[in-house]
Amino acid sequence: MKKPNAKERILETAAGLFFQRGYSGVGINEIIEKAGTAKASFYQHYPSKESLCEAWLKSVHEKSEAFAETLLGGPGSASEKAAAYFEHLERLLVESGYRGCPYSNTGALSVEKSPGICRQIRLHKESTRRRFRQIAALAIADPAEAELVGDTLFVLQSGAMGEAQNLRETWPVEVARRAAVALLER
Amino acid sequence: MKKPNAKERILETAAGLFFQRGYSGVGINEIIEKAGTAKASFYQHYPSKESLCEAWLKSVHEKSEAFAETLLGGPGSASEKAAAYFEHLERLLVESGYRGCPYSNTGALSVEKSPGICRQIRLHKESTRRRFRQIAALAIADPAEAELVGDTLFVLQSGAMGEAQNLRETWPVEVARRAAVALLER
DNA sequence: GACTTTACAGACAAGTCTGTCTGTTTATGT
DNA sequence: ACATAAACAGACAGACTTGTCTGTAAAGTC
CATH class of the missing domain: 1.10.10.60 (Homeodomain-like)
Structure with missing residues (x-):
């Protein structure tokens, strides 16, 4: 300190x-x-406020990656990992006063954001998508099916964060978690 | 004109x-x-820029309600209605240059938005959630199950719009549509 | 024809914002 | 002790912002 x-x-x-x-x-x-x-x-x-924004998004990404890696590397089934992920999100959401996803919030601004900021958003989102595909692959043998389920988990997670923020309620995250578990245990 | x-x-x-x-x-x-x-x-x-924003959101809501009512009142199964809804969203998204949901984009700003704007966002989101529950109720007998599926469709739709906007790609909407159809045809 | 409503044009206030600049102070390494 | 680098304080420019104000012009109504 x-x-x-x-x-x-x-x-x-x-x-x-x-x-x-x-x-x-x-x-x-x-x-x-x-x-x-x-x-x-x-x-x-x-050099500019935008560059500070890039640095911020990069640092958030690093923490997010660290959490995802410990979660993926740890024990538990695919559905347990997914459930833990959603519970983690719910905790963050409540702690932060329902502030949602920093990347989506930044991306919701104007179209004419700096290319650097857009790039950070894409990088993080694609990385998150990949994580969900990895989780899905643990539970689903068919690769094409696993990719589809992973992408679905990704969309569920994003919608849950966004709507929890809009409504200032946690039920979207719980709904998404249950849907995710159902998809992985089918 | x-x-x-x-x-x-x-x-x-x-x-x-x-x-x-x-x-x-x-x-x-x-x-x-x-x-x-x-x-x-x-x-x-x-009286202010904020009041104009409220008026805008209200007018968007009216158009959205009109579309939802013709869709719900028309023919077709629950999954067909849901699929049509997602296809409509995808069309809007591409036409608008991936600008996503006006309500979510407005809600992503600061916490200290005017209460009137927050209210419009809540009203629209709750209304949309109700529409999806209605669609789900057409296909699912058990009321509790129908509500859960309806909420899941709502979250899927929101995530699809948000991520399509972030990534400037349409696959999130297609993934959400397929997941929605699967949920309703199960 | 007079009156009222509606819209026009545009200056202005008071504040915000990012980014630049000058100059001073503090800390570190040799 | 001295040189170099980093951080300090804060004024300033220039361009934005929302909202107010004064005054004018064109309509419709009695």
């Missing part, structure tokens, strides 16, 4: 603010003020 | 711009310029 350097402090502060209020809802001035740095220091480390 | 009054012209112009670039991505100045009205005329009809 104590005092990480300015760059890390900026990233951590921005991560909290971007997540809670969205990329377009937070300004540079607030970020540097809460991070306790000067504006000049900010622009020494990040 | 020709010349509707200023209020309608503003609403139609704002509808196009809000849908395409998001609520926060469009300013009053651009709306009135493209609508060909004066700023004073705008504030004579709408």
Whole structure:
């Protein structure tokens, strides 16, 4: 703790603010003020606000990947892994005040986002899709069928996060979890 | 055509711009310029930008309800209705350049949206959820099971729209449609 | 013809935003 | 002790934002 350097402090502060209020809802001035740095220091480390957004999405992705790897590497059947994943999401959702998926929230802005931000979103989403396909492959022998089920889990998860955010309720996640388990145990 | 009054012209112009670039991505100045009205005329009809957003969401909801009613009232089995719904969504998605769901996109902004906007989002989402439960009830006798399947269709649909938008591809909608049909024909 | 409503044009206020700049202070390594 | 690098404070530019205001012009109505 104590005092990480300015760059890390900026990233951590921005991560909290971007997540809670969205990329377009937070300004540079607030970020540097809460991070306790000067504006000049900010622009020494990040050429623009967009580049900070990219760095934020990248750091979220790394944490997400770490969780997915421990989950996939651990014990349990495919449906148990999927259920654990959805329960994890539900926990995050409630803890964060129903803030949903950072990537989807960022992607919902204008079309004219920077190519770098769009790329981070695609990378994360494709990676998540791959994870679900891996889980599905554990339970389903036919490769084509496993891919379809994996993609379905991916869509279910995304819809669950989005609608839980819109309605500020957890039932979409529970519904998605039950559907996922049913698909994997069939 | 020709010349509707200023209020309608503003609403139609704002509808196009809000849908395409998001609520926060469009300013009053651009709306009135493209609508060909004066700023004073705008504030004579709408007390604020937020109230215009509410009016927009309300008008989208009305069109959506009209489509859902003709679909539900028409012929065809539950799974046929659901498939038609997803095909309709896919068409809209491609036509609009993958702009996803206006409600989810608006809801993805900050937490501190106006209560009126939040209310419109909730109203529409709950209404959509009810439609899917109605469709499910056509195919499934047990009421509790029909409600669960209806909610699952709702979540699938939302995830499909969101991820198709993020990835700019249509496969999430197709995956969701196939999953929906499978759920209803089981 | 006078009156009222509606819409026009556009300046203006007051605030936001990102990004640049100048100059000072602090810390570190040699 | 001294040089170099990093972070500091904060003014500033320029472009946006929403919303208010003054005043004018064109309609329809009594």
